[in-house]
Amino acid sequence: MCADLDSRANIEQFIEGFYARVLADPELAPIFLDVAAIDLEVHLTHIKDYWCKLLLGESGYRRHTMAIHRELHARRALSEQDFARWIGLFEATLDADYAGPYAEKARRIAVAIATNMREGLPG
Numbered sequence: 001m002c003a004d005l006d007s008r009a010n011i012e013q014f015i016e017g018f019y020a021r022v023l024a025d026p027e028l029a030p031i032f033l034d035v036a037a038i039d040l041e042v043h044l045t046h047i048k049d050y051w052c053k054l055l056l057g058e059s060g061y062r063r064h065t066m067a068i069h070r071e072l073h074a075r076r077a078l079s080e081q082d083f084a085r086w087i088g089l090f091e092a093t094l095d096a097d098y099a100g101p102y103a104e105k106a107r108r109i110a111v112a113i114a115t116n117m118r119e120g121l122p123g
């Protein structure tokens with residue numbers, strides 16, 4: 001049976017699965033590992049808090065996501081194709097193991113934020 005994204009434990013597991021795919025992607029992985037040179041553990045903590053805020057209403061995440069992507073975009077332009085890949089991997093992770101109202105909410109939010117983010121970046 002598929003799990004829903006209705007608890008922190010399930011959201012954390014989903015994010016681990018999503019990042020396994022992102023960091024195995026030949027186009028997206030270098031943006032995280034070379035351009036941003038993330039500290040994976042710190043980054044994953046932020047991402048997990050972010051999705052727990054969006055889906056569960058938790059208040060742990062208080063950072064300026066758009067400004068972070070604007071800075072990133074200035075160093076390495078984030079293209080339409082990059083966003084399509086990001087969404088594709090997000091949805092593939094959902095479709096493999098998750099189902100239910102929270103999983104569908106995550107899908108809708110991810111697509112909406114990706115669209116807004118893309119439209120909010122210059123060029």
Ligand code: HEM
Pocket residue numbers: 028031032036038043046047050063064065068069072078079082083084086109110113114117
């Ligand atoms: C082309 C698509 C995307 C790429 C390549 C991308 C890449 C990145 C990278 C490299 C970072 C780390 C930046 C740094 O620490 O300097 C980051 C942070 C983050 N991204 Fe994205 N991103 C994309 C789309 C999205 C979307 C659509 C969302 C939301 C639905 C999102 C949410 C976040 C969050 C919450 C952070 C953490 C920021 C923090 O440190 O607080 N990203 N992203």
